[in-house]
Amino acid sequence: MAFATLLCCAFLFGVSASATIKTQEELDQVPFVLLSDWIDAKLAAKQGNPAKRQISGDDDDELPTEPTIIYQTYRTCNYILLLAIDFTATEEGSYVFEGGNMSYSFYNTSDPPASPNYTVVQQDPIGFPPYPTFVTEWSGEHPPCTNLTILVNLTNADGTLTRNASFIRSTACPCKDGDMKGDPHITTLDGFRYNINGPCDYTLLQDCIHTPPKWKIIVTNGQAIASSGRRRLECARLVMNTSDVELFQNGDVKVNGVSVSSVKSLFVMVNGLMNVVTETPDKKGKVVIPYDDTFFLAVEEHYQLKLGLKDDYYKGKTCGLLGNNNGDRKDDLYIKGQRNTNVTAFTEYWKVPNSCRVEKLKI
Template identity: 30%
Template sequence: MCCQSSGEWKSSAQSSSGEPPQKSSKTTRPKRHGQNGNRIQVLVPILTLILVALLQIQTVAAGAGNSLHGYLESCSNEGEEVQLAKRNQDFKCFNCICQNGFVRCSNNCPPIDDCYMVDRSNGSCCPRCKGCMFRGIPYESGAEWTDPEDPCRTYKCVATVVTETIQKCYSQCDDDQLQPPRPGECCPTCQGCTINGQTVAKGQEVVPFIDDRCLVCQCGDNQLTCSKKTCPILLCPKSKQKQHPDECCPRCTEKREIFTVPGKCFFNKQMYYEKTQFMPDRCTNCTCLNGTSVCQRATCPILECAPEFQEEDGCCPRCAVAEVRSECSLEGVTYRNNETWNMGPCRSCRCNGGTIRCSERRCPAVKCRANEVLKLPPGECCHRCVEAAGTCTVFGDPHFRTFDGKFFSFQGSCKYLLAADCRDNTFHIRLTNEGRGTRHASWAKTITLKLHNLRVNLGQRLRVKVNGTRVILPYVGLAGGQNVTIERLTEGGGVVMLRSEMGLQLEWDGAGFLQVTVPAHYKKRLCGLCGNFNGSARDDLTSKDGRSHSDDEVWHFANSWKVGGPKSCSRQRENIAALPTCDKRMSNFYCHPLSVSHLFGECNERLNPQNYIAACRMDVCECPSGSCHCDSFAAYAHECKRLGVILPDWRTATKCPIGFRRNATTLSSYLNNEYYGDSSFTRLKGRGRKQQRQQHRLHRQQLQQLQEQELRRKQERRRRPKGGQHNQVVDKEFTQKHPSLVLHPRAPDRTPPPLH
């Protein structure tokens, strides 16, 4: 992540040129002497001080101040923490990890989104909300405490304002279950954490009446305590406050950086002197004490009636006279008085004198880590973070993305162990690659899954066999007592989706694309080409003997997972160092659509396309079908969709057909397409072929002459006495003289280097 710190600001009191306002050198004084004149002389510097203080008050937009900005930087160690440069101390307030090929940074500072007075005077990169001074003791903003002599009297500090209130208690249990307040607490407790027939777990909070979200019940030690407090007084004006329907109190919608004058209070765009009393509204009394506004506001009573039976009575509502009935009716169902029922995992209701009152659990704010997803488990009320499932992808000439996010390429043409449960042997998946008549490239041909007593073979053109017999989809079977379904999905143009009740999933397009998904409980249990699924991509190239390999040793790693013997290979001999000759301009032409951001729904801001571009450039070098670049497009689009990106119709735009329906295509199919790259290399193709034919003709003539010379040498050797040394010398001279006809150059490993 290349970042800069932008923490500069300019005072609103400065002129447009950036210079501070100049004070006048002349001061007008009244020509009066004596005591009155001295009073006026004292008032002038005081008024000047107030003017300067008002000029020093500055507001800035939310989000200004110290922040990081820059560009997205690539990374290769998926899921690992990235250390930022230490040249800037502001970086310590940010955590950065490698996520989807990009360095992603998040602010680890405490949230101050609703703070109206931001304080940056502490010199830290993390701004904080300005606290309070109460009776000589400093308090952080958000702190809440009670009076040692009166536990029902509570105080809360929010941005230099202390709100003092008397909390009110509530109990719904019978008198025989009511317990007196515990030492240091204000309200009595009810034995057993149950409200409206719903059980409240330890540490959970419940709103007894969804119409009054300021009344909150908490469960602790199997005892339920319910109390209501008034909302804290906010520093911002009413026009800058917002009330969320699921919250008790309003919040300030903006942040402000304000330079205050010591000993004075700033409240709602006004400055107050020490010990000055003021009323922000007719229900609140405040006093400025040591730069803190101490305000008192009464807590409104807890009302049993519904909002439609309430009316205003001064600062708080009250229940109007209403008819009391012995039953309630909801959606055609009648409930008796005090009867309770559930409205879901979060809400339960009670009939109270003809009025339905419902309680609701409060869910805490949750922030998931990079390897977690936010989910709502069945039957539960609140979302929680759970470990994300692992996915391994195989595509193209084959390129692999492991469960932990490691990218590598391997062109072996044999049968390999792709993924397996190496601890309990619950499943294993084998991948068979085929050379398709090429010298170096290969593609995924078939996938074989062994799951308990079930053996599933996924073949070309979406053919499926179960235990050796071809089946018609959809198919439902049992493996180890668990259901296994195989169906053909019309979404995405037709793919085979295998799902097992244990959480294992296989998605196959019948032409080389495969994605394996395993649940999180398989972590640290897997092995094979897809890695060990331990959360770290660094050790994914671990061979069968447990030895870890570097990126330059992919062939050694992959061949260690070979299964099936020599007969399972489509090529007799693998040239692991060979790299097909490829025109760079041609690969840039075919792979350019991956660089067009809007073509894939701006996914390049979520997922780094560089690995897919490198895979595409490799595939087009030796392509038997003419549309091998589409494999990388499909793999990138599939991962974008998994990340939640809405994709446009990229296949129509790029003329990339679906999976096994892809027939042999020619270059002309993609010419004159706005999404592909520069096609000027095609104009040189004819002349290049002519020159190449001339070179081949000359080469054949030279070869024929050399063969004739060699034939003459052999005839001469037959006439000479037999001697092995002479023949060896002739062969050696021939080899040294014509190395291009005998030796084959070795090219570097075909595996693309990792991103750094």
């Protein structure tokens, strides 16, 4: 079984047939493990280099041999979401929390409440079959770098077995924000503002430390409005090698060209890494967050696009319409490191070839 890609959690995690849960006492011993910690532990043991985040090889001894509950948080600068995946097999061949529910509570670690408020969610209809998956709502709005205590209680379908856990995770930080809104106005990651009104697709931002880039975000301007001649954001597309996620202004979401808009929450595999596509915290748009939390991308109502980037991870290592993220807004329009102050020349450089449209004005 290859680990070169996390094609599905079924290929990433496994529970041996002999390791089954029968009693509450056995369930109390099942660990909650953060997905990234689990991967890093395997890498440290196998390769001695957890930073690579890749496991290769075809030997089955890489699979877990004991029941485990995996959790993963998805974070923006101000919000956090958690999912839990049940890998606790029973003798009947099912899973302990299949058909059950999860209650959870988020609170600021530095200001704990006298009595936490819990929210209950049922098993997610999508998740990672056959493993039961549970997903929280977004918690926020919190400042960046806020430590949050997360309480989680999983309960089986008939209410006879439970597994409780608590841990601390923070909102993403340090953070840099960029956006594209209106008709359209752009604010770079370093805070420089300008307008763009071409009838084309443009590279909003991309990884500029790898060739080819590991990821890039392409935006599409819509038709010009007759009354003003101005355009507005129509679509943002996250491209990672051969996989992509498209977020449309009308609320549609496509994964590799297939619409998934009818699904409230959807977890997709892009480039062998786990990603989340779900509603924004205010339910006014859609957001996609890569597995490693390096950035998040959201398209919201009123023609708004927001992007948050972990400043320490890609500081000075991005390029595109949102600039190079080096802390100096004065060089955001530079082209290949060469001095430039002309907005037209800059946007022309980041135009996607053969993407411009000849069109009539939109009434």
